[in-house]
Amino acid sequence: MVILNRKVPITLKKLQALIPRLRPDFPRIYEIKQDERNRRKGYEGEKHIDYYIELLADKFTILHDVCLEVNKRIFQMDSIIISKKAIYIIEMKDYSNKITFDTNLNQCIRSDGDIEMGYRHPIAQAENQKLLLETWLEQNLSRHIPVRYFVVFSDPNTIIDVIGDQAAIAEIVLHANHLPNKVLNIDNEINTTMKQKSHLIGKRILKENKDFEIDILQEYQISRNDILSGVQCPKCQTLGMKRGHSKWICMRCKSVSKQAHLKALSDYLILINPYISNKECMKLLNVSSKDVTTRLLKSSNLMYDPLHRRWRR
Ligand SMILES: [Zn+2]
Incomplete structure (x- = not known):
């Protein structure tokens, strides 16, 4: 069952309210319009992936766009799927064209030439979320809840290329339409069932879910006089x-x-x-x-x- 639906992100709503009211000669207006386009595209991509995640709604507990706080730090997960055996974090990406994962150099290269490494690497992002969620679970529920993650691409035309360990990347990185079967297969391979009921874990997470808002006027250094x-x-x-x-x-x-x-x-x-x-x-x-x-x-x-x-x- 889906117990937390995805809403239009508040930052996107703010950008859409802001753009027509911003004085036309505001220096960062191009950047703001570009951000709005990217966020809109990202949201469309997330909804596309939600469609595939929700094919599992009969079997599993599903929450979209989850924000939790652990040790005074807010972290966000695009979606989580809770089975009787584990929690699966879904990290969503909407890159177009081609993305190359290089396991030797531990970086990924986008076809637009951007190289992502360190904390921007999609797998590192998902790994960090896993660590934070495990800490949150330990503090709020139990330390014995297995957490796994997937990096999922919304655009079916994205080419995923691998230099190095193909099998390792294929375990984690996939297109949205392959996600339901992947989750079912991995879940079948786990032999132990969790003590906690999956819907109760979901309910607890829902109770602690935070609203995450950024102050976009501060973000783009906009003063009240810039708004018409x-x-x-x-x-x-x-x-x-x-x-x-x-x-x-x-x-x-x-x-x-x-x-x-x-x-x-x-x-x-x-x-x-x-x-x-x-x-x-x-x-x-x-x-x-x-x-x-x-x-x-x-x-x-x-x-x-x-x-x-x-x-x-
Ligand atoms: Zn008119």
């Missing part, structure tokens, strides 16, 4: 719709919307603060009447927090 206010036209994406009689009007394409402010509010709450005052709302929507913003806030899905005199989700 205004209501975005849902049709032509231009910022700065004008408030007419109970509707928003785009000055550029003349289209009309009753709900366009909701996106602006959601952008603000995701990017700037998790709450908004009426005054901040006036500034955000470029509206001079407090009564108008009060009406808009009341009819939104936000809740008023009388203690802080602000609106929040």
Whole structure:
């Protein structure tokens, strides 16, 4: 059973809220757009692999995008599969073209020329996650839970090449469509059953699962002044719709919307603060009447927090 589904990553949501509101001459805008594309592609790849993992949902307990804390350090795993005998960590990769694992030099080379070694090496990443998960299990459940890992490529066209020990790499690295059988075969080879029930281990992990958020304004050194206010036209994406009689009007394409402010509010709450005052709302929507913003806030899905005199989700 899948007990933790994959959601759209919060960082991707933040980037998508940020890009249309960033002043066009912001120096790192190209890099930010590139990051958004990479994260979107990564998320699509993860969902593709989820499809194959979930073919095992009848037999095993499955959690996607798990974040745990061990010794004050947060670590993230793309997916975990829990059987009666072991836990399998799935480290997902979405490289296109070709990737070469060189077991002699302990590095991997991407066809774009990047060489990944040390902590960026996909197998080293998975090994670190295994160590951290084992420590977490020891501190929270038991030291006798076997942990294994796989590095899984989402793109079926990725060519996996090996220099050196082919068999060792083939044990760990594979394409998504081979994953279900691989897990079943390896699991069959294990002779001992764990003392703990797999769904109870899953439940415990779910209980301790953390939300992992990065402050993207800090990450890209963006100040509040770099973020533009205004209501975005849902049709032509231009910022700065004008408030007419109970509707928003785009000055550029003349289209009309009753709900366009909701996106602006959601952008603000995701990017700037998790709450908004009426005054901040006036500034955000470029509206001079407090009564108008009060009406808009009341009819939104936000809740008023009388203690802080602000609106929040
Ligand atoms: Zn427009």
